Amino acid sequence: MAISSVVDRSTGLRFLMICFCHLFATIIFVRWFEEWITHGNNPDTLESYFSSVSNGIYTVRGSNVTDWLELPWSRNEVLRMALRDPRLQAEKDKPFALFDKAKQLCISHAEQMGYVLHRQKITVINTEQTAVYGKKTGVLLTPRLIFTSVLAHEMIHSMNIGHSYSDRKKKIFTYSAYGEYDDKYDLMSTANAHMRPSTYGLSGPGLNGPHLDYLGWLPNDRQSYTLRISALSVPHRLTSGWLLVMIPYDRDEPANVYTVEYRTPIGNDAAIRQGAVVIHKVQKKGASFYSTLITHVHNEYDELTVGTEWVKFLRLDEYGDFQYIRVKVERTHLKTNSADIKITTNFRPERCYGSDQVIDVSDREDLQLRGVQKVCIPSGQNDITQETIDRQYKRDAFFYLRKSFGQNECIEGKEWRKLDAYDYVCVPSYRRTEIMDQTVVKMEGNPKKCRDDLFPRLAFQSDEACVSEGESEKIRAENLQSHQYLKYYAFFNGDDSVGT
Structure with missing residues (x-):
């Protein structure tokens, strides 16, 4: 999973059910997990949670669960392997070394047993007490933390989002930063948020x-x-x-x-x-x-x-x-x-601060003014460069320049494709006009499909439009390249990189 406005709106998950050698305590039936993820006939499944919170934009439909598999190593043997692995002993990774090694071994063991795994994996082990996410090996759950808030929280981490914060100067947990986990209205403050009882915890x-x-x-x-x-x-x-x-x-x-x-x-x-x-x-x-x-x-x-x-x-x-x-x-x-x-x-971005120098530049013929009449520069600074003019132009045209906005704002010269209200793919302005002028043909029949001379557009999950082969290829290319045109393609609420 990554930023959903850039990549697919759906993700299948593979749950790996793993027992350590000689340790068979705390085992939940596989059927319970299947019902929890997608098969339960109630509104408390994981699929229902994501459908609700994303308003139908994101789904985990297509996920599946392995049988319980026994690792041929004990917990202590896995711990020793983790301590000997230099890649897991870096300062940042060391606290999670046991769990990262367990996930590595579980994934490898499942593949050797013949299981075909999805790109996104969730490993469940029958001991310890933690829930962690790692970019390379996915989510790990343990018995006492098998409930929807925790799993959804870790999955959101995989979408390049960290924990949520308040402005309070207090620590919720001894290991957290000031204000971290203190937004009770947000899932990413799980354990200190407004959680509710449900069928699955x-x-x-x-x-x-x-x-x-x-x-x-x-x-x-x-x-x-x-x-x-x-x-x-x-x-x-x-x-x-x-x-x-x-x-x-x-x-x-x-x-x-x-x-x-x-x-x-x-x-x-x-x-x-x-x-x-x-x-x-x-x-x-x-x-x-x-x-x-x-x-x-x-x-x-x-x-x-x-x-x-x-x-x-x-x-x-x-x-x-x-x-x-x-x-x-x-x-x-x-x-x-x-x-x-x-x-x-009364926010006025074009106005200077009280501490700024206000310099008239209307007579500067050596610079491209673009309508800028004055610039605001810090007190004591004297040089007026093209960069100074460009900065002031962006202040003067602050609201005019907002063709898109928020964390999915496009770079200059691009705007949202808007095939539907949730389509945040950035495209050139001419392409947006081209799309608006198109006549869209819908899929028909049961099951729904396009007529022989047209192709599925597949711009997003549940897209039922039919277009020419050339248009279908354009849409696919735009989806793959979209992250390149996001102005703020970065991890949110954390110091980390985006992607896997």
Whole structure:
């Protein structure tokens, strides 16, 4: 699995059920795992969780489970092999050496036994107490942590997302960073999140707005700056309001935003006590972006409720005015799972800071001005270069340049293909126009198929369009190359690389 807006919207998983030699305690029937993943006739399966949280965009349908297999080594023998493996003794990997070695051996053993494995693998062993994900060997689960919240959490790691954070200066666990695991409205804070009982252990909550934006699991025509917002807890087809509001605050990094979302005690979010408006700060740190839950009233509350508000002062500008953001919850609507939010902001990216020098450049004939009349530069700096002009142009044209936005923003000259509201593949502008002018023919029959002179488009899971052979090949090439045209192709909420 990787960023779902870039790669396939579906992934089959292979579950490896492994016993250590001479250790047969704590074994769960294989049938139970099959029901948990996809075959259970209830809304608590893993397939149901991902279908719900992604609004049908991502599925694990097609996953399968091996029989229980016995490794020909004991736990202590595996541990000794891990300690002797120099690749697993690096400082970063050392705490997980036993589990990484166990996964390596389990995968190799299963293949030797004749099992054909999917690219994405989940190994279940019948001892220890942990749940871990590694890029090379996938997820490992142990008996006490076999429930939906944990497995879904580790699977989301494989999509290039780290843990979630709040702005509190406290440690949830001794080994965690300040604020880490402290976003109770997000699955990536599992063990400290709003989880609920389910048929297969604890489940939920859903994912926060910044994570859904990153994954491409929000429709691109229902994200806005201003606004009645609908609950992310409810299937998108049952709501009509905006789902995520992005409020920019950084003149030089458009993807640095505050996000506003509404959550209600429904479905994956059933453990939430009441409808709540939740705010996150998305900020670039180094090469990656991080999202942080904003807390309120001396860090006591995680959310806003009716009648409460949040005010953030930004910076003093050149005219002596404070730029600010204000979010107030006016009212909520139980029947429609929506909330009315009043958002006020005077963020003006083209304005200089109060500490800046303001330099008139309107008479500079040696530079390509592109309409720039003045530049804002730090006090004490005197050189005006083309780079200075280009930077100021991007500030002046801040909103005009947003042909796409959020964590799936395209590089300059590209825009979203938009074959459907979740199609975040970046293509040239002319290609977008070309697609809009096409006449789409739908598959027919049972099973559905294209007529003889046309080919399946296969732009995404459940795509039933039929196109020419040339168009089908273009779509396939665009899907494969899309990550090259994402402006922010990087790991989210963590210092790691993307991909496997």
